[in-house]
Amino acid sequence: MHCYYERCLADRPVVGRRVRIGLRARRLVCENASCAHRTFTEQIPGPTRHHARRTQSLTTLLTDVALFLGARPGTRLSKRMSITTCNDTLLRQLRALPDPEPGPVPVLGVDEFALRRRRTYATILINMTTRRPVDVLADRRAETFAAWLRGHPEVRVICRDRAGPFRDGACAGAPQARQVADIWHxxxxxxxxxxxxxGRHRAQSCEPLAVPVGTPPAAAAAQRELDIHGRPRPLVSRTRERYQQIHERMEPGDSMRAVARELGLSRGTVARFARTADVEELLAAATHRPSLMDDYRLYLHHRWLESCTNASALAREIQQLGYRGDVNTVRRHLRPYRTGAIPAQAPLPLRTVRRVTDWIMRRPEHLTDTERKLLTDLCERCPALASTTEYARRLAALLRDHRNEHLAFEVWLADVRLDGPHELQALGRGMRRNQAAILSALNTTHSSGPVEGNVTRIKLLKRQMYGRANFDLLRRRILLSP
Known part of the structure; x- marks a missing residue:
């Protein structure tokens, strides 16, 4: 023994008071002449570690706080617990934790998540047996995913969506694995x-505004483009003008970027106008926008027929039913009624794009009689929507019921390729590239549900760190947090 060494260790607080432990440790002399350290201090098993100024119990507590909350929220909680610490200390404790051992992963789930939305993405890998993350990759490239799979030859099943990088990475890194597409995706x-x-057939699918009985369809369409004073709506005039300007500049061969720069528009707006073959499609979208009154038109119609014509009273009534607008909107809605343009029949539920899509995608037996009648009438008026309904329901029946009917799926792909709408043809081409994974999904119970749950948890972790965390810190919190 050379001398004594005084140590002061911080410990867990007791009854809201800070605790410090004073230790008198021995400093020993090494008698081995070849040893690089001449003297050293003995460590007390349990509470002390080399160079530590906190007990192991307090270090474990701070590590858990950093793991659950992050740096800044953890520091604020520690102060309330009478523990003196700072952001950097918590981050050091978190980075000092070792990576967990993944163990064998026979069934793997993979998906991407955004580090910066629409800019930078990473990949999360999930053990589908334990539903816990096994690793986080810094990007979503196929080469990175394939390199990880080569180090884990025990993978036999890969659950994924239809993303191309994951398909290519799985084929290159684990050719022995069976790929399973996710039914929900x-x-x-x-x-x-x-x-x-x-949306492309919005003019046929949306419910027209109230017009006098017997008005021809062309006159009704022209009336919808006028405001209450009989003047053209500014949105309609602007849409026609932009459509003509964009197509005049695109015809000689100008690029979308150049047209957008010249007209002061975004590339997305220029692309939407350029893809539209007829301006009437754009005008249908502009004149059939949903409003706050859509869910209360039927109630107001019945109340008007009951001789209740006071707009203020009607506004108070529908506000009790959930209406969030003001009385002026109700007055504008009732103005055609006051001029004699009262519908001969009660207004039906508004056929918005989302609502019609819901009717098509829902099981036919789950539709009400009114919804079924409206959808049937819509399919009779628009043959394109009728074929879309047929194709969508055929595929939805295969996917929902997990029917192991490979021939039926092949027939669906062939039929869509021949005479389906181009949106469904594009979907069919993508499904044909993932045909093996889709057929596997039809006869197995594997899904990407646990993967999506972990992606939701990652969003919570990112919000806790205010988006300021480096990738290594975010990766540790994903892998280590319960």
Whole structure:
């Protein structure tokens, strides 16, 4: 023994008071002449570690706080617990934790999540047996995913969506694994395609505004483009002008970027106008926008027929039913009634794009009689929506019931390729590239539900850190937090 060494260790607080432990440790002399350290201080098993100024119990507590809350929220909670610490201390404790051992992963789930939305993405890998993350990759490239799979040859099943990088990475890194597509993503892709088709035929699918009985369709369409004073709506005039300007500049071969820069518009707006073959499609979207009155038109119609014509009284009544607008909107809605343009029949539920898409995607037996009648009438008026309804329901029945009917799926792909709408044809081409994974999904019970749950948890962790965390810190919190 050379001498004594005084140490002061911070410990967990007791009854709201800070606790410090004073230790008298021995400093020992090494008698081995070849040793690089001449003297050293003995460690007390349990509470002390080399160079530590906190007990192991307090260190474990701070690590848990950093793991659950992050740096700044953890520091604020520690102060309330009478523990003196700072942001950097909590981050050091978190980064000092070792990575967990993933163990064998026979069934793997993979998905992407945004580090910066629409800019930077990472990949989360989930053990589908334990439903816990096993690793987080810094990007979503196929090469990175394939390299990880080569280090885990025990993977036999890969649950994924239809993203191309995951398909290519799985084929290159784990050719022995069976790829399974997610049914929910397939249904979501089908619903998106149906919604685009319904939006393209918005003029036939949306409920027209109240017009006098017997008005010809052309006159009714022209009336919808006028305001209450009989003047053209500014939105309609601006839409026609922009459509003509964009198509005049696109015809000689100008790029969308150049047209957008010249007209002061976004590329998305220029692309939407350029893809539209007829300006009437854009005008239908402009003149059939949903409003706050859509869910209360039937109630107001019945109340008007009951001789209740006071707009203020009617506004108070529908506000009790959930209406969030003001009385002026009710007055504007009732103005055609006061001029004699009262519908001969009660207004039916508004056929918005989302509502018609919901009718098509829902099971036929789950539709009400009114919804079924409206959808049937709509399909009779628009053959394109009739074929879309047929194709969507055929595929939805295969996916929902997990029918192991490979031939029926092949027939659906062939039929859509021949005479389906181009949105469904694009969906069919993507499904054909993932045909093996989709067929596997039809006869297995695997899904990407646990993966989506972990992606939701990652969003919570990102919000706790205010988006300021580096990738290594976010990765540790994803892997280590319960």
């Amino acid at each position: 397939l249904m979501h892709n089908l619903a998106e395609a149906v919604e685009r088709i319904v």
